[in-house]
Amino acid sequence: MVPEAVGPSKFDEAKAALERGAFDEALHLLEVAHAEDPDDAQTRELYAVTHLAKAIRLSEKARQARQAAIERRAIEYDQEFQDDPEVARDFDEAFAAIEDVLRVEPTHWKARMLKAALVFRRDRESGRPQALAILNELAIEEPTNKQVPFTIRKIERPCERCGDTGFCPHCKGRGKRRFLGLDRKCERCYGRGICPVCGVL
Ligand SMILES: [Zn+2]
Numbered sequence: 001m002v003p004e005a006v007g008p009s010k011f012d013e014a015k016a017a018l019e020r021g022a023f024d025e026a027l028h029l030l031e032v033a034h035a036e037d038p039d040d041a042q043t044r045e046l047y048a049v050t051h052l053a054k055a056i057r058l059s060e061k062a063r064q065a066r067q068a069a070i071e072r073r074a075i076e077y078d079q080e081f082q083d084d085p086e087v088a089r090d091f092d093e094a095f096a097a098i099e100d101v102l103r104v105e106p107t108h109w110k111a112r113m114l115k116a117a118l119v120f121r122r123d124r125e126s127g128r129p130q131a132l133a134i135l136n137e138l139a140i141e142e143p144t145n146k147q148v149p150f151t152i153r154k155i156e157r158p159c160e161r162c163g164d165t166g167f168c169p170h171c172k173g174r175g176k177r178r179f180l181g182l183d184r185k186c187e188r189c190y191g192r193g194i195c196p197v198c199g200v201l
């Protein structure tokens with residue numbers, strides 16, 4: 001019997017891909033590695049970390065796409081609006097990446113925090129009770145964690161500062177202000193266009 005030559009594992013290949021900056025390839029390799037051995041702890045951990053990074057990147061992309069759409073469509077500050085299909089897709093993809101993490105690590109702390117923040121940001125009316133449900137679970141699981149009650153206090157009631165629009169009232173969600181004919185980054189929200197009082201994440 002000639003033993004089969006053992007090449008690098010998918011996990012090792014994924015680590016090598018990450019080291020050379022091939023992020024998407026690493027994600028794919030980790031999916032394969034996890035499917036081959038769902039119980040392997042180090043694969044699960046790296047899978048969760050990389051998919052969470054993807055979720056964070058996508059939620060940032062969704063925020064920027066929405067901010068750009070507000071400006072392009074000249075949406076007024078207190079006007080109800082529907083997200084563009086591209087923005088909706090960015091949110092959907094961010095949620096899908098979070099669900100990827102939670103499928104592998106159902107109790108993943110940061111993934112659940114991000115999910116709470118994102119459901120709240122996407123749509124306040126439906127998102128507020130969903131976000132509070134997630135945060136209340138986290139609060140029970142880790143009673144000493146300070147970030148959770150802090151976030152609950154931020155979002156549990158409609159925000160007076162921004163009229164509960166979630167957008168920075170100073171720059172009207174645009175992230176910048178026109179001054180002497182020049183666009184300047186809004187200093188209240190650091191250019192993020194999100195209300196400094198109730199904005200999470
Ligand atoms: Zn607010």
Ligand SMILES: [Zn+2]
Nearest residue numbers: 168171186189
């Ligand atoms: Zn602002």
